[in-house]
Ligand SMILES: Nc1ncnc2c1ncn2[C@@H]1O[C@H](COP(=O)(O)OP(=O)(O)OP(=O)(O)O)[C@@H](O)[C@H]1O
């Protein structure tokens with residue numbers, strides 16, 4: 001049964017009026033409207049923060065909301081929390097809603113943590129006795145015993161979020177709304193929050209979760225909704241929607257980098273760029289096991305990468321590097337000839353460096369790749385192409401997890417002694 | 429100290445192991461329509477009574493913050509009208525020679541006016557910008573928004589009651605010069621009317637201020653002018669002596685004038701207040717509170733977008 005239903009919900013804001021007006025402005029506007037020429041201009045600067053969103057959330061479901069900045073995620077949660085109202089459409093929510101919108105649950109800066117817990121509980125419609133019952137648990141969860149009688153304006157932002165989350169996660173609303181607050185907490189608290197969300201999920205709470213932390217969204221959510229420019233673009237299985245989102249975000253990026261790539265050979269580009277004076281990277285190309293150029297490869301498949309360079313001055317002892325980043329810019333792998341290759345002497349003016357990987361280990365997803373051409377031991381590279389190349393990895397030999405490992409499976413009789421093989425011979 | 433902290437971290441948190449308690453609140457079978465907003469004041473009031481404890485808490489908070497920030501604490505509530513009384517008392521009674529024109533001890537006369545006025549002006553000066561200064565809650569969580577200005581008015585009312593202790597002291601001090609009789613019980617409906625009127629003005633102006641910020645800056649001036657249009661330092665009879673029509677206009681349009689004049693009549697002089705004007709003031713207050721509550725609730729939906 002649905003606990004939250006949105007029926008063609010739209011929310012508009014005016015671009016020019018972010019916030020309230022002053023009477024003077026209003027008079028000026030009225031005067032302007034009296035002039036015939038400017039008639040009909042009012043309202044033309046309206047834009048949709050959300051446009052005709054239809055959505056149903058089932059009881060007990062955890063739904064993640066992802067999308068670029070300003071796409072309307074917080075707006076959506078605020079609508080659900082009844083903080084703001086839609087211009088069109090209907091919203092139905094079957095039960096109490098607790099919201100944790102951005103940092104701070106709505107604490108009063110002058111009051112202490114203790115007083116704020118009671119105030120918040122009261123706003124949530126709890127009786128004082130109920131808050132008293134839960135008080136110790138909330139404080140213990142936030143690990144803020146020492147600061148509970150300090151005014152919250154003296155809290156750090158992480159402490160603020162700790163207390164906010166602790167309160168919201170213990171007052172048992174029917175629907176819990178969490179808007180990218182966890183990012184502020186430290187690692188310990190983040191994992192604690194995620195565990196708590198897991199628990200609440202298992203306990204049957206309905207949760208709407210906005211975050212830019214895709215791994216967390218994927219882990220915690222039953223379904224993910226992708227919002228872009230105020231519209232609900234997709235809703236479905238976390239993996240699918242997240243990869244759609246990445247595809248879209250990176251595709252927009254890619255088209256601009258394509259231009260840059262086409263320009264790299266030109267003198268204009270190298271003059272304006274910080275890098276590429278003494279040497280530059282012309283291209284990076286990927287080849288699959290059949291030797292065909294590609295931008296898509298399956299996990300565990302053979303991958304060959306060719307980096308095309310050109311030098312303008314004699315260079316010795318160069319180092320070539322490739323860095324693989326996830327779309328949220330986490331470094332997944334850093335490969336460099338400084339460690340894995342032999343020292344290169346007397347480098348030709350132009351050529352290619354190839355690296356070959358028998359069984360490509362990164363998990364399915366989209367990767368952004370840096371190419372770096374530098375001198376060994378030097379800080380400033382000759383050329384750096386940041387996040388300029390894109391490689392898509394499809395599911396292959398591994399089923400789940402963070403990465404793939406080359407492996408062999410054997411069936412053995414009992415009591416077989418361990419037979420150590422060196423890594424090299426394994427591959428031959 | 430730090431060793432125990434580390435030890436505590438190392439242990440698995442027992443809280444995390446326990447499954448969450450079952451939902452105490454039984455989920456409503458019907459879906460609540462968050463958009464729907466019925467226009468009836470009854471339903472708004474019903475919701476407000478539902479949040480009664482919150483109103484209590486926010487009123488306490490208002491007082492606490494105010495008293496916490498000043499070294500004098502609750503004494504501040506008394507000090508404000510008292511110091512004004514002394515200043516005006518000295519100034520007017522000795523230099524301006526206004527003593528005796530009212531037949532009341534000037535200290536008592538002026539303190540009555542200042543006490544009632546201080547409640548009104550304090551309530552307004554806190555309530556009018558209250559929605560803006562509380563934007564951090566309004567944009568984060570839902571609750572009936574009228575609680576914000578209402579708690580400002582109630583906190584000022586508590587200040588008023590505290591400061592009234594001095595007033596009782598003055599009454600005792602001057603008990604030979606004044607007449608106290610059953611008419612003193614008029615203070616109860618008078619306070620009720622004043623409270624309603626103050627709430628009405630606060631609802632309207634606090635909501636209006638969200639829409640038009642400049643109201644906030646114009647208000648101190650308006651309150652100042654209003655103060656001079658109210659018989660606080662002078663007697664309403666002075667106006668009556670000048671012109672009867674002006675007086676009835678004055679008493680009809682300014683409920684605060686009626687209220688303060690009536691306080692003096694019923695407490696100090698032992699007279700029945702002018703019931704005609706009091707009736708008008710009561711009617712204005714009730715209509716104002718209803719209309720401005722409706723206006724407030726009408727604008728409420730936009731508050732989070734505008735503050
Ligand atoms: N009160 C307001 N007045 C005017 N415009 C607003 C208001 N609140 C939000 N907006 C606009 O609505 C759009 C959506 O904002 P929203 O906060 O929902 O984005 P978001 O998806 O949460 O982004 P982020 O990932 O950065 O948190 C933005 O363009 C924002 O400028």
Ligand SMILES: [Mg+2]
Nearest residue numbers: 073074075179
């Ligand atoms: Mg947001």
